[in-house]
Amino acid sequence: MKNNKTDRRSFLQKSALAAGGLFIASQAKIIGAPNIIKHYNKSLSKINGVQIGVITYSFRSMPDQSAEATLKYITDSGISAVELMGDPAESFAGMPxxxxxxxxxxxxxxxxxxxxxxxxxxxxxxxxxxxxxxxxxxxxxxxxxVSMEPFEQMKKMYDDAGVSIYGFKPRAFGQDNSDAEIDYGFRAAKALGATHVTLEHPSDDAHTMKLGNMAKKHKIMVAYHGHEQQTPTFWDTSLDQSKFNAMNLDIGHYVAAGYNPLDILKEKNKRIASIHIKDRQTPENGKGNLVWGTGDTPIAETLQLMRDEKYKFAATVELEYQIPEGSDAVKEVQKCLSFCESSL
CATH class of the missing domain: 1.10.287 (Helix Hairpins)
Incomplete structure (x- = not known):
């Protein structure tokens, strides 16, 4: 016998298959239909050739973490492309x-x-x-x-709202995950329409070799994210192991580690699947994570380099500074997007 949660999930998944107009009408109270109608099928956050996206981690402080609510946060932010954390998609697909x-x-x-x-x-x-x-x-x-059908349904729901999913980051690619889980992660990413999966760099050469080989089978990139352990040579071994291994450079953490991200962007742009942008300080200035434009990270220069050199990877907003009193994550992501617009 199905429980209420299962019945609700089944309803939501079937709703996602409806035509865009019907979906918007039926979900108006949940996901802000007027906003989605306004943004429908427009690449609002592709500015002068630079795709600005957002990682859904940015909305972790918001009360509802469902796929439907997350879609509302994205569209309300004015952003049309996303790196999706695992929880919204896997919850939608029925994960325990x-x-x-x-x-x-x-x-x-x-x-x-x-x-x-x-x-x-x-x-x-x-x-x-x-x-x-x-x-x-x-x-x-x-x-x-699990069937891939719910992930395909979620892709359609996001597509109908004008939001493309370019990256997927479930907790399925670690050393403690089985081969079946890793295989699932790649299949789900493809069903969602992502060009690559992302994960924290495991600092394990055998594991990056394994992931690169499995990525080759699925013809999808696996991009490794770093924090303050990033250096100019941080990704070299994994990049040498497989052409399906790639970089998910975080320019804010890179600055906090003491390096200039413009140099590595110029050197290794062909091996970058996407980047994260935030404004951090150098080690000399305390490594703080600050409101954009007040730290040491060359965000504007990075975006201008991407524009001028026609780099194709997305620049992903990652909201990590403290949200001011009276604001929320959506409003702050809007401010980050405005900063990008003024930079480009």
Whole structure:
């Protein structure tokens, strides 16, 4: 017997198959139909040849993390292309939900690293760890058997709203994921219309070799993201391993690591699948993550280089600075897009 959640998901998936006009009419109260009608089939955030996108991680503070609500956040931001985190798509496709409070679990892990766990907290953490491991096994089984149809339906829903999905970042490409999960990740990305998947660089040469080989089979790129461990040679081994291995350069973290991103963009642009943009400070200035235009990251110069050299990869807005009181993630992403527009 189907539960209410399953019935709702089935309804939403069927709704996504409807023609664009019918979808907009039926979902008006959920996803802001007037805004989507205004933006329908327009590449609003492709400016002078530079595709500005957004990673859905930017909207993590918003109350509803469903695929439908996420689409509203994107279109309300004025952006027409997206790097999609796994949660909205996998939830839409019916992935089981964890009963573990991840925020509480990560808090306990921090206390464990600090050596400040009480005996009761240690017991609580062990129980949560066991529940998480059981959940991971359940998810792995789901990923191995799930149909790609819901992902195709989600692609249509986003396409009908004028939003293209160029990147997909589920938690399916790690060393602890099975080959079946990794294969699923590539198949789901293709069903969503993505040109590449993204993940944190695993710092494991054997794993990047494995992913590059699996990416070749699916004819889809795998792009590695870095934080302050990025250097001019950070990606070299993985790029040498496979032409399907690529870069997901983060220019803000690159500046915080002490390097000028313009140099690596010029040198390795042909191996970049997409970049992340944020405004961070240099190590000398404290490495802060600031409102755009107030840090040390050459965002405007990066976008102008992409425009002038006709680079084809997307520049992805990643909202990480503290949201001012009275604002929200959508309003701040709008400001980031305005900064890009004025730069280009």
């Amino acid at each position: 939900e964890s009963t573990v409070d991840r925020r509480a679990f990560f808090g306990l892990r921090r206390k464990q690293r600090d050596g400040s766990l009480t005996a009761d907290e240690e017991k609580e953490m062990a129980e949560m760890q066991a529940a998480q491991e059981a959940f991971n096994k359940e998810v792995a089984e789901w990923r191995a058997t």
